[in-house]
Amino acid sequence: MSISANNPDRTSWLHVDKNSDFPIQNIPFGVFLTRDDIITIGTRIGDTAIDLGALHQLGYFDGIPLTDDIFLQDTLNDFIADGRKTWRLVRNRISELFDSNNTSLKNNKKNKETVLFRLDEIEMQLPAQIGDYTDFYASKEHATNVGIMFRGVENALMPNWLHLPVGYHGRSSSIIPSGIPVHRPQGQTLPAGATSPVFGPSKLVDFELEMAFITTDANDLGEPIPIEEAEEYIFGLVLFNDWSARDIQKWEYVPLGPFLGKNFASSISPWIVTLDALEPFRVDTPKQDPQPLEYLQFKGKKSFDIKLEASIQPKNAKETIVSKSNFKYMYWNMAQQLAHHTVNGCPVNSGDMMGSGTISGPTEDSYGSMLELSWKGEKSIPMKDGTERKFINDYDTVIMRGYSEKDGTRIGFGEVKSQLLPIFNPKKKK
Numbered sequence: 001m002s003i004s005a006n007n008p009d010r011t012s013w014l015h016v017d018k019n020s021d022f023p024i025q026n027i028p029f030g031v032f033l034t035r036d037d038i039i040t041i042g043t044r045i046g047d048t049a050i051d052l053g054a055l056h057q058l059g060y061f062d063g064i065p066l067t068d069d070i071f072l073q074d075t076l077n078d079f080i081a082d083g084r085k086t087w088r089l090v091r092n093r094i095s096e097l098f099d100s101n102n103t104s105l106k107n108n109k110k111n112k113e114t115v116l117f118r119l120d121e122i123e124m125q126l127p128a129q130i131g132d133y134t135d136f137y138a139s140k141e142h143a144t145n146v147g148i149m150f151r152g153v154e155n156a157l158m159p160n161w162l163h164l165p166v167g168y169h170g171r172s173s174s175i176i177p178s179g180i181p182v183h184r185p186q187g188q189t190l191p192a193g194a195t196s197p198v199f200g201p202s203k204l205v206d207f208e209l210e211m212a213f214i215t216t217d218a219n220d221l222g223e224p225i226p227i228e229e230a231e232e233y234i235f236g237l238v239l240f241n242d243w244s245a246r247d248i249q250k251w252e253y254v255p256l257g258p259f260l261g262k263n264f265a266s267s268i269s270p271w272i273v274t275l276d277a278l279e280p281f282r283v284d285t286p287k288q289d290p291q292p293l294e295y296l297q298f299k300g301k302k303s304f305d306i307k308l309e310a311s312i313q314p315k316n317a318k319e320t321i322v323s324k325s326n327f328k329y330m331y332w333n334m335a336q337q338l339a340h341h342t343v344n345g346c347p348v349n350s351g352d353m354m355g356s357g358t359i360s361g362p363t364e365d366s367y368g369s370m371l372e373l374s375w376k377g378e379k380s381i382p383m384k385d386g387t388e389r390k391f392i393n394d395y396d397t398v399i400m401r402g403y404s405e406k407d408g409t410r411i412g413f414g415e416v417k418s419q420l421l422p423i424f425n426p427k428k429k430k
C-alpha cells in the first residue's frame with residue numbers, strides 16, 4: 001500500500017509554520033486530555049491538535065475497518081495492535097481530510113469546533129501503556145567512551161559488544177511524558193578512595209540522549225522475528241531522556257548491569273512519529289566489522305537521519321545546547337535489536353518500548369551524556385548564564401529535540417523537557 005500521507009507536495013488548510021516539526025506529512029499519534037477533560041487519541045498538524053475520537057464519531061474514517069471506540073481510549077495500544085495496514089489507512093485519510101484542496105471538514109464550522117484544539121487547551125499524556133521496556137547500548141562511540149572511563153582503554157568495548165546489540169530490561173513504571181519533573185534520587189554510592197558505601201542524594205545526575213521505538217504485537221512465545229520482517233512491527237519513535245545517576249550506577253552495576261541508577265525516571269516526547277513518516281529519511285548504518293552472525297545480517301538502509309540535540313536550562317535562565325548528535329550514529333539498528341530481542345522466543349507486545357541507548361557521535365560536541373561531555377567530571381561545560389555544569393543541578397531543566405529534514409520537508413518530534421527537583425521531601429507531600 002502506498003503511503004500517500006508522505007506526499008511532499010501536499011499542503012494543509014491548517015496553518016503550519018515554516019520550521020514546524022509537524023507539517024501535514026508527519027501525522028504523529030498521541031493521547032491528550034481535552035479542554036472538556038475528556039481523554040482521547042489525537043494527532044497534530046502545525047500547532048493544532050486533532051481529536052481522532054471525535055473525527056471517527058463524525059464518520060470521517062468511514063470505510064476503514066476500525067472499532068467504534070478505537071480512538072476513545074486512554075492509550076494507543078489497541079490502535080497499534082491493529083497493525084501497519086490500518087496505521088497507513090488512517091494516516092492517509094487524515095492527510096486527505098486536511099489537504100488544502102479538501103473542503104469537507106474545512107467548511108464545516110461546527111465539526112471543526114468539535115475536533116480542533118489549540119495546544120494550550122490540551123494536556124499531553126503518555127501515548128501508550130508501556131508493558132515492557134528494554135534499553136539497548138547501541139552507540140559504539142558511547143560504549144567506547146563509557147568503557148574507557150569505567151574500565152580503561154584496554155577493556156573499553158567488552159568482547160561481546162561487536163557481536164550482539166547489548167541491552168537490559170528496564171522498568172516501565174517510571175517512564176513519564178515530557179513536562180513531569182523528576183526528583184534527584186538517593187541511593188548507595190562508594191566515594192572515591194572509600195572502602196565502604198554511603199547513603200545519600202546522587203551527586204552525579206545525568207541525562208542520556210536517546211530515542212525509543214514502540215512496537216506492535218509481534219510474536220508468540222517461542223517464535224523469533226526474522227530480521228527482514230522486524231520493521232513491520234515498529235509503530236514509531238519518540239525522543240527519550242533516560243535519566244541516570246552515575247555514582248549509584250558505578251557502584252551497583254557489577255555483575256548484572258543497570259538497576260537503581262537508571263530506573264528512577266525516563267522521560268519521553270508525547271507524540272509518536274511513525275516509521276512510515278520517517279521513510280524519506282532512511283540512511284545507511286555504520287559499517288559493521290566483524291560481520292554479525294546470520295540472524296543479524298540485513299539488507300538496505302536501516303537507519304534514519306534524525307538530528308538530535310540536548311540543552312540545559314538553569315532556573316530562570318536561557319538554555320544552552322550542550323550536545324548535537326544524530327540517530328544515524330547508532331551501530332546496531334532497530335531491526336537488529338528486535339531480531340536479537342526475539343531470537344530466543346521472547347514475546348514482544350503492543351506498546352512495548354525499546355530505547356536505543358545513549359547516542360553519541362564521533363566528536364566531543366556530539367556526546368549524548370554529561371558523563372562523556374564532562375569526561376566523568378574532569379571538564380566543565382559553560383552555560384550562557386555564566387555558570388558551569390559537570391552534571392545536572394537541582395532546578396535545571398533538560399530539553400531534547402529531534403527532527404529529520406530533506407528536500408524542504410521537515411518531520412520532527414517536538415521536544416521532551418523535564419526539570420530536576422531536589423530529593424523527595426516527605427514533609428512537603430500533602
Ligand code: MN
Binds near residue numbers: 135210242355357
Ligand atoms: Mn539508557
